[in-house]
Structures are given as C-alpha cells and as structure tokens.
Amino acid sequence: MGLYEGRGALTRAMKDLMLRWQETKENWDDPQTREFEESVLVPLESDLKLALGAMDQMTALLNRLADIAIDAIDRLAEVGVHGIMSCDDWGLQDRPMLSPAIFAQYWKPVYHRVYHHAHERGLLTFLHSCGHIADLLPHFIEAELDVIQMDQQENMGVDNLAERFGGKICFWCPVDIQNTMVKGTVDEVRAYARHLIDAFGKYNGGFIAQWYASPQAVNHSPEKIEAMAREFVEYGAQVYAAGH
Template identity: 35%
Template structure:
C-alpha cells in the first residue's frame, strides 16, 4: 500500500494499516506539500520589512517566528475602491509547480494555500478594524471576503489543472481561536464565513481532493460549523487548549485530526514521559479503529522553545501506538539515544494490501 493510500484511508475512515505520519525531524513524511509563489518575489525568508503581493507590510519581530503584518492596505475601507487585487493568473505564481509535483513519489500531495479567508482579511484590514468592520462596515467586509475567496478559487483551479490529478488535498491556515474562545461568535461566522467555506470546500471536493485546515486556539464551536461545511481534516496543534476529552466526545469519528503533542505546554515543558503519555492519549481519544488520525510534527522547535529530541520522543510514542513499521530503526539511524533512554528495538512489519 502506498503512502498516499494510507493517508487517504485515514481521512476517509477506511481502515489504514497504520497511522500516517508527518515527521521531518526523523525523515518520515507520508505527505508532500506543494506551494505557489508570490509573483512579487516575497518569501518567508525576508529580512527586516517586506511587502507581499496583497500590499501587506511584514516585519520581523524580536522573537523567532514568520514575521508580523504591520501595514494593512485596507485599514481604511475607503481604500477599497482603489485597491489593486493580486492577479491570480500571474505566470510567475505557477512557474515551478510542475517541478514540485514531480518530486512527490508515492506520497499524498497537499496543495498549500497558506493564509485562508479570515487570516488574509485581518492582514488586509488589521485585526481591530476587522472586528469593528463586522458591525460598522458589513457590506465592505463581505466584499473583501468575496474577493479573497475569488482569488483563492482561481488559484486553486489553475493548480488543479496543472496537477492533473496529482494533488490530493487543498490546505489552508485560518487561526480561529484565542486561548478561551473563538475570535467571533458563531452567528457572525455563519453570516460572513460559512457560505464562503462551503463554496471553497465544495469546489475542492468536486476536483477530487480533500479540504484540510490548520487552525490554532480554542476552535471548539467553530469546528462544528467547519465540519458541517465539509471540512475533512483539521490540523490542531494545541490539544490541551481545545480539551482532549471534549474534542473526543464531540468530534471523534466526524473529522480526521492532524495533531501533535501540545505546542504551548507539553512539547515545550513536559518531561519525556509526559510527552509519551499525551501522544498515546491523543491517539486513543481522537482516532477510531477505522482511522481519522494523522500524527504530526512542529518543524521549528526553536520558535516554540522545544527541542529536536522532544520531537523524536513524540515520534516514538506516536509510532509505537500507531503501528508504524520499523520506527526504532528509524530513530537509531537519525540520532543516538540520549543518556538514560533506550529506544525500543521492536520493528512492526508494514501490512501488505
């Protein structure tokens, strides 16, 4: 069975032989990301300040991260009438997509939009102005959201055409949660966002792909809406914020979880044993015997104050619980066992289809 088929079975609850893994720290990844380019040349590796194709001004901060948007071209909604939207058909956007696709081998290919609807909205307008705009300028906010969605859909259609069946999911990032609740009420979500997500997810599915979303924070109520819209995979990196037991009770078996030991707490400050316990508990609580679980990594350990060794311990626990074949040998090849720790030598054979 190919890696693509294993991921596909996990998403569709069709009895994968093991839990799919996304762990670059040990060179194991059943998925393969492809991206388009910003036609202006903006990249995540910018120095100091940089402007992306949307006119958003990015700035590096005093801590390790991807930067912060400090300049918002639509902070004043009066600027909307003269705003120049990015060109979804710009040839530079797709220049190396075919080359990226050629490197996928047997993996599950994810087309990554990057920022979704909500994140691009508040990057354009500013967070405060976005929140006020839902009440003070709803027509303009609706217009901006529609234009963002139209851009994303046109980019998606072009990528799907180039891929010609070689992309299997379309992934986006919209961080909907704070520490204790979502940024907006469910009623506002239904008014401004639910119809747009419905259209987006419907189009992704019509192309034979799976809608996939990263969303941080306590998204417990919003997740119900997203599932109803057709979201099939949610990437959740803060399981202790949403509550492992609550999410299990409400959503287990209804959506596939791509998840990780909590990046705000356990993966940063927990003992090795606490990391193991949480990884195993996540598999028990959020997966089903039929699937619905993908174990994931956090690639920039330094940004969250964690270490590569903690990520390897997490991989070991997920792999052991999720029946990943030969995981001990993988660990032995990538790192020497730390003092006081001996990786299990058990090797589980990959089931044949």
C-alpha cells in the same frame, strides 16, 4: 477569463508553483503568494472592526477571496494536487475570536463555497487554526472541512474534542505545543502522544500525527521531540495493526 489572467507576478508565481508540484509532488509554499496575501488583506484588528461595522463590504471582500481560491483550485486540480490548505487562526486561548453565530452567518458560507468546490474537483480540504475553536468546529464540519490541523488541544480537552467531533473530521496534531511539550516530562510527552492516537485514531482515519515545524521557537527539546515522534510511529503502528 480567469481571475489570475493578466496579473503578472502572481500569475507567474502560481505557474511556477504548479510546475514544481508536477516535478516533485511535494508540499510547497512560496514567499510570493504570502507577500500577496500580506499586502492585500487588511490587518486583523481592522478586519474585525470592519466585520462588525460594515458587513456588506466584508462579505464582498470574503467572496472575492473565495473567487480567487476557487480559480486556484481549478488550476491546481488540473496538475494533480491532492488537497488545499489554509492557515486561518480563529481562536484565542479560551474562546473563538468571533462568536459562533457571527462566524456562521458571514464566514461559514464562504468557506463552504471553497471547500465544496474543492470536493467537486476531487481535492481534500485542510485548515490550520490555533486557539480555542471547539465551538467553531461544527460550522467547519458543515462547511465540508476534512482535516483540522491544531497545535493546541489541551485548552479544549482531547477527550472533549474526540467525543464531540470524532469521526466527523480528522485531527492533525502534535503533542500540545504550549503545555505538555514545554512543561511535561519525556514520559508525559509519550503518554500524551498515545492519548492522541487512542482518542482520535479509533475513528479509523480520525488522526494524523505531526511534529511542530519550528520547535526551537517554542522551546521543544530534542529529547521530547524524539519521544513524541517515536511514540507516534511505534504505538501508532501497534494500534493500526490491531485494528486491521
């Protein structure tokens, strides 16, 4: 019996999501699944305290969540979904929330279970994380993460990220949402967009452009959004044409 069998509202929500995918082939999100996550999982501060003080219980919880994710991957693969994505913020402004050693010992094996199974079913793997996670990226790469979606890069350095991880993982980014998009001029936004393409895109598949989904919440002006988007499209097309 699958993990979702007999689970009422969650089972129905998953079925509804998969039916919507079959009909529209569009990216989706659903408040029912978010409500499930928020009601079942412990708060972050309690989570980290538990991780440090009771790792047997934490490991059991993480593997239970991995079981649920793997069951969902099987269901989603059956209806032609192309990839899976989670949003797990692992960084503070200047460092990861956990030491890389602790992450590698306890969390990395669980991510690898999920990501490896996704690859076995033909799905790509995506992860969103805010904050300074450069020292965790080697572990995510080894865990078979394909794409890292990060809205901040300046705190780690675009060139540093490209030099260390270019060609090993795909970067999916807007212009840094906390710095250049807020404090920079329109010309600086354009230059940063080009820099992202030059730094990550030279690895032939190493960069996906985007714009931040809630620009008003972080004071992104329409002029800067337009400049970023236009630069991504126009400069990106030039770079792609030159390389092909």
